[in-house]
Every structure is written in structure tokens, then in C-alpha cells.
Amino acid sequence: MMAINTVLSVMAYNYPTEKLSVYVSDDGGSDLTFYALLEASQFGKHWIPFSKKFNIEPRSPSAYFSTKSDPLVDNKVLSSIKKLYEEMEHRIETASKLGRIPEDIRIKYKGFSEWDSVSSPRDHQTILQVLIDRRNPSAVDIDGVPLPTLVYLAREKRPSHPHNFKAGAMNALIRVSSKISNGTIILNVDCDMSSNNSESVRDALCFFMDEKQGHEIAFVQYPQCFNNLTQNDIYGGALTVIQEMEFPGLDGFGGPLYIGTGCFHRRETLCGRKYSEEYKFEFVKSIDNRVQESITELDVQTKILADCTSEKGTEWGKEMGLKYGCPVEDVITGLAIQCRGWKSVYFNPTRTGFFGIAPITLAQTLVQHKRWSEGDFQIILSKYGPLSQGVGRIKLGLQMGYCSYCLWAPNCLATLYYSVIPPLFLLKGVSLFPRISSPWFLPFAYVVITEITYSLIEFLLSGGTFQSWWNEQRMWMYKRTTSYFFAFTDTCFKLLGYSDSAFEITAKVADQDVSQRYEKDIFEFGNSSPMFTILATLALLNLFSLVGGLNRIIKSRDINDLQSMFLQILLTGIVVILNLPLYWGLFFRKDNGRMPTSVTVKSSVLSLTACFLILY
Numbered sequence: 069m070m071a072i073n074t075v076l077s078v079m080a081y082n083y084p085t086e087k088l089s090v091y092v093s094d095d096g097g098s099d100l101t102f103y104a105l106l107e108a109s110q111f112g113k114h115w116i117p118f119s120k121k122f123n124i125e126p127r128s129p130s131a132y133f134s135t136k137s138d139p140l141v142d143n144k145v146l147s148s149i150k151k152l153y154e155e156m157e158h159r160i161e162t163a164s165k166l167g168r169i170p171e172d173i174r175i176k177y178k179g180f181s182e183w184d185s186v187s188s189p190r191d192h193q194t195i196l197q198v199l200i201d202r203r204n205p206s207a208v209d210i211d212g213v214p215l216p217t218l219v220y221l222a223r224e225k226r227p228s229h230p231h232n233f234k235a236g237a238m239n240a241l242i243r244v245s246s247k248i249s250n251g252t253i254i255l256n257v258d259c260d261m262s263s264n265n266s267e268s269v270r271d272a273l274c275f276f277m278d279e280k281q282g283h284e285i286a287f288v289q290y291p292q293c294f295n296n297l298t299q300n301d302i303y304g305g306a307l308t309v310i311q312e313m314e315f316p317g318l319d320g321f322g323g324p325l326y327i328g329t330g331c332f333h334r335r336e337t338l339c340g341r342k343y344s345e346e347y348k349f350e351f352v353k354s355i356d357n358r359v360q361e362s363i364t365e366l367d368v369q370t371k372i373l374a375d376c377t378s379e380k381g382t383e384w385g386k387e388m389g390l391k392y393g394c395p396v397e398d399v400i401t402g403l404a405i406q407c408r409g410w411k412s413v414y415f416n417p418t419r420t421g422f423f424g425i426a427p428i429t430l431a432q433t434l435v436q437h438k439r440w441s442e443g444d445f446q447i448i449l450s451k452y453g454p455l456s457q458g459v460g461r462i463k464l465g466l467q468m469g470y471c472s473y474c475l476w477a478p479n480c481l482a483t484l485y486y487s488v489i490p491p492l493f494l495l496k497g498v499s500l501f502p503r504i505s506s507p508w509f510l511p512f513a514y515v516v517i518t519e520i521t522y523s524l525i526e527f528l529l530s531g532g533t534f535q536s537w538w539n540e541q542r543m544w545m546y547k548r549t550t551s552y553f554f555a556f557t558d559t560c561f562k563l564l565g566y567s568d569s570a571f572e573i574t575a576k577v578a579d580q581d582v583s584q585r586y587e588k589d590i591f592e593f594g595n596s597s598p599m600f601t602i603l604a605t606l607a608l609l610n611l612f613s614l615v616g617g618l619n620r621i622i623k624s625r626d627i628n629d630l631q632s633m634f635l636q637i638l639l640t641g642i643v644v645i646l647n648l649p650l651y652w653g654l655f656f657r658k659d660n661g662r663m664p665t666s667v668t669v670k671s672s673v674l675s676l677t678a679c680f681l682i683l684y
């Protein structure tokens with residue numbers, strides 16, 4: 069349902085339907101997805117004219133039905149379309165509960181027969197189905213207006229061939245679409261990211277078609293916004309500062325990063341074309357570049373393009389399309405495009421362009437950030453990095469901008485050091501920082517105060533609240549000590565040739581009680597990931613050190629001790645306060661989202677051992 073809401077939202081853009089084609093890549097290779105899409109193509113015949121007639125926003129049906137009622141929409145029409153939607157939803161959900169397609173439908177559409185030869189999602193032939201073909205005169209909505217083309221693609225997958233994750237899927241789509249509609253501009257969205265603004269296509273085109281500067285622009289990136297964030301945003305999912313401060317900043321140095329979704333690309337640039345001054349694209353001439361072959365011929369010719377062997381001996385994944393071998397295919401591809409001389413644009417209109425789904429558990433968030441920081445770190449180490457290929461090709465400011473993300477992973481070292489060494493030495497009674505009365509205390513005080521004030525001001529100016537800033541500080545620490553740490557070590561192993569990096573998909577569905585806890589801003593631990601053991605060990609280590617250290621100082625009744633230990637007490641104290649929800653999860657919670665007992669035991673043993681080792 070989520071995916072077809074995305075599809076319907078982009079099919080209903082305010083844009084001439086005969087110039088709009090929608091391609092769905094199903095890397096799961098599931099007949100249920102195909103079935104859902106088939107249903108969506110039928111429902112679209114009602115939905116598209118409805119949304120245009122009443123000019124509704126947003127155009128994802130589920131998002132629209134959950135908004136406040138719109139006085140301009142005829143109630144009778146609304147309830148009938150809502151009924152159609154709910155019936156469709158019911159059919160799709162029944163089919164997915166049963167795990168199979170109703171027999172009558174299966175017989176009616178010959179497309180389903182493709183699945184007779186599918187043995188598993190990772191081992192099947194290419195399945196390409198044109199669900200709505202605009203060359204077909206009967207492909208019209210209930211008012212007789214042509215519908216946008218709709219294509220389903222499950223590229224071939226064989227265990228013997230690397231499929232290259234999302235980048236591989238995108239490249240297959242680029243090739244297949246070049247044979248069917250060959251649009252000049254490609255918008256790419258994740259399956260969970262629906263359009264929230266029906267003008268986005270026209271808006272983006274304004275940049276590309278600008279008479280003075282349009283020809284320099286390779287892609288127009290919208291911010292990645294989420295509509296499932298909670299008020300206090302305990303997992304820092306809003307990425308507030310990145311979207312509101314950093315990306316606009318990068319825009320001034322040649323343009324933002326490509327972040328994989330909500331992005332309009334020039335097809336040609338994405339396929340590897342270099343920028344040149346003389347090159348001016350003629351939009352008018354190229355309007356009718358659709359392919360004229362009949363659908364059956366097309367099918368055979370086009371299908372091959374999504375086969376495993378179609379990339380053999382080509383530049384796909386290297387100089388053409390999205391690059392392979394990096395967990396953040398988007399960022400590395402965008403950087404390569406900018407290094408070829410192109411600019412990008414960051415566009416953040418008042419009416420949000422797209423809404424996606426942010427991870428709703430701590431584990432998902434940390435895994436996502438592991439992928440990001442690992443990918444970004446690999447970029448800087450590769451020959452395509454901002455400090456290698458980027459030198460002289462992009463502006464210094466942009467190089468620095470890329471570096472601030474690419475160096476996330478090695479940043480774990482400093483954070484791990486500060487969350488282990490100062491507390492342990494506090495416990496032992498060894499002072500590591502200057503005492504308050506010393507002039508050397510000033511630089512430390514300066515750094516602490518300015519860093520905190522700056523980050524708070526930046527956060528508030530970006531539209532965040534104090535509470536969510538505080539929560540973000542916790543996530544800052546958690547990401548550095550786990551996601552970035554694993555990303556760093558995995559990359560080192562990879563360099564030594566021990567492992568390979570993959571794209572771990574962010575979960576899109578959750579148990580009801582998980583979602584409920586998320587909505588109440590209650591931390592979700594609930595699994596025994598090694599990341600949680602690290603977090604719990606560090607939290608306990610700081611707690612024991614703080615208690616032990618303060619105890620020693622109080623007993624000694626010496627003000628000098630307090631003076632010389634002040635910074636260590638402050639640091640350890642902040643870590644402990646930030647970790648309050650974690651202690652709660654370790655010792656007091658009874659629900660399924662608490663820390664598993666195994667983590668409690670492991671982390672207690674580890675932290676106590678560290679404390680004993682330093683003491684004795």
C-alpha cells in the first residue's frame with residue numbers, strides 16, 4: 069500500500085499526463101507488488117481526474133484521506149472515491165495476508181504467468197510489464213483523458229551475478245525507460261517517499277529550463293522530509309541542521325549532494341555526459357523522442373536491458389548511471405557528476421515536496437547511519453573522493469562540505485576516547501584536564517561553551533525545539549560510538565580484504581506495539597545487537613565512574629580535588645544524564661522494548677571489569 073501510494077502520488081502531478089511515465093522497480097520480484105500496481109492502475113483512473121478536478125494536496129491517497137476535510141471537495145464524490153480506495157486496500161491486504169493472488173484475477177491477466185518460473189526473489193528472469201501504455205487509445209481515465217504510462221520492472225537476478233542493490237536497480241530502470249518513454253528529466257523517489265506537492269515537476273523544470281543558468285544544472289535535489297516524526301524526535305530523524313543549514317550552505321558552493329530520493333536528474337548527465345559551455349539543451353526539439361515501436365517488439369528488445377548480462381563490458385556502474393560498490397551510491401554518483409563540471413540545486417519550497425518514512429527504532433536508525441557513514445568514509449578513501457578527484461574540480465567549500473560527512477566514521481575514535489578515558493580516570497582519581505583556577509582552563513571552557521551554544525542556536529534557527537536538540541545530542545553520541553565505530557572498523561577490514569559492504573534495507577513495517585512506543589517517544593531497545601552492548605557498557609561505565617569519583621571527592625573533603633576534577637565530572641555527568649532513558653531500559657522497564665537481559669548482563673560485566681582494572 070505504501071508503494072502504490074507513492075506511485076499514485078507521482079502519477080497525479082500537475083503535468084500533462086502524456087509526458088509523464090512512471091516506472092516501478094521491484095527488487096523483491098513479488099507478484100503481490102505487481103498485483104497491487106495493477107489495482108493502482110485501475111484506481112488511478114478515478115484518482116487522477118479527482119485530484120486534478122479539485123486540485124487537492126497531497127496526492128498520495130492515504131496521506132490525503134488523513135488530512136482535514138477540504139471544503140472545496142464535493143462530499144459525495146469524496147466518499148465514493150474513498151470507498152473505492154478502501155475496497156482496493158482491502159483486496160490488496162487480503163492478497164498479501166494469504167500470500168497469493170485471487171485465482172480469477174490471476175487468470176484474467178496473463179502477466180502473472182511470469183511468476184510461474186520465479187523460484188526466489190534472488191533468482192528469476194526479468195519481468196517487465198507495461199501496465200498503462202499511453203500509445204494505447206484505451207489507456208484513459210474515467211473522463212477520457214490519457215493516463216500516464218505505468219511500467220513494472222523486476223530486473224533479472226541470479227545468485228551468480230552481483231545485483232548491486234539500489235544502484236543496480238536504478239541503472240536497469242534508466243536503460244529500460246530509455247526504450248519506452250526516454251524522458252529528458254528523471255525524478256527518482258524511494259518506495260516510501262510520496263509526493264506532497266503537485267507542482268514539483270514544474271518547479272524543478274524551472275531550474276533546468278532557466279535561460280541563463282539552466283544548462284549548467286545536472287540535478288535538483290529536494291530535502292528528504294519525513295511525515296512520521298514525533299514531536300521530540302528521540303532518534304534525531306529530522307536531520308534538521310543538515311536540511312536547513314548545511315545543504316543551503318553547500319548550495320552556495322556549487323550545489324548539494326545527491327541524496328538518493330526526491331531528486332530530478334537530467335537523463336544525459338546521469339548517463340555520464342560531461343558539462344561543456346557550448347552545450348545548450350533544446351527542450352523543444354526533444355519533446356517527441358518517444359519510441360514508436362509496437363508494444364510486443366518493444367517488450368523483447370527492452371527486456372534484455374534489465375538482464376544480468378546487459379552490463380557486461382559496458383561503463384554502467386562506473387562512468388554511466390549510478391556507481392556500484394559503495395553503500396551510498398547516491399552521494400558518490402552526485403559527486404562524480406559535480407566533478408564533471410555540473411552544478412546542482414537545493415530546492416526547499418514552503419510546501420514540502422516529498423515525504424518519506426524515517427526509521428522508528430533505535431536499531432534501525434543506527435544501522436542506517438552505519439551504512440551512511442561507512443559509504444561516505446569509503447568515498448573519501450576512494451579515487452572519487454572530494455580530496456582526490458574533487459581537487460580543482462569542485463569548489464573548496466564544497467570539498468569541505470563533503471568532508472564533514474565523509475569523516476563521520478573516523479570521528480568515532482575521539483568520541484570513544486572521551487566516553488571511556490576521562491570517566492575511568494575520574495574513578496581512579498587522576499586529573500586529565502586543567503583545574504578551574506588555572507588559566508589553561510579557559511580554552512577548554514571556551515570550546516565547551518561555544519560548541520554547545522552554537523549547536524543549540526543552529527538547531528533552534530533550523531526550526532527545532534530545545535527538547536529535540538537535547539535528544540539529538542544523545543543520538544550524536546550513540547551514532548558515534550556505534551554506527552560510526554562499526555563503519556570505521558568494517559571499512560578497515562574491507563581495505564584489508566576481509567569483508568564486503570552491502571546495502572542493509574531500512575525496515576518499512578513495524579509491530580503495532582513498536583509503533584505505539586515510537587509515537588510516545590519511548591526508546592526501543594528490544595534486541596540484543598552488539599551496538600546496544602556498546603551503548604549500555606559505556607553508559608554504565610560512566611555511571612559507576614561518576615558515583616565512584618564523586619564518592620572519593622566527597623570523602624576527601626578537599627576543594628582542590630573538585631577543582632581539578634571539574635571537567636571530568638562535567639563530561640561524565642552529561643553522559644550519565646543523556647543516558648537516563650537507557651538505564652531505565654536496562655533495569656526498570658518491563659515491556660518488549662526494554663534492553664534484553666543478555667545485554668544487561670554483558671554490559672554490567674564489561675563495565676565493572678573496566679572499573680576494576682583501572683582501580684586495581
Ligand SMILES: O=c1ccn([C@@H]2O[C@H](COP(=O)(O)OP(=O)(O)O[C@H]3O[C@H](CO)[C@@H](O)[C@H](O)[C@H]3O)[C@@H](O)[C@H]2O)c(=O)[nH]1
Pocket residue numbers: 093095232233234235237257258259260292327328329395396397398436439440571572573574575
Ligand atoms: O537492493 C536494494 C536496496 C534498496 N533498494 C531501494 O532503495 C531505496 C532506499 O532504501 P531504504 O532501505 O529506504 O534506505 P534509506 O536508508 O531510507 O535510504 C537513504 O539512503 C540511501 C543511501 O544509503 C539512498 O539511496 C536513499 O535514497 C535514502 O533515502 C528503497 O526504495 C529500496 O526499495 C533497492 O531497490 N534495492
Ligand SMILES: [Mn+2]
Pocket residue numbers: 258260424425574
Ligand atoms: Mn528509506
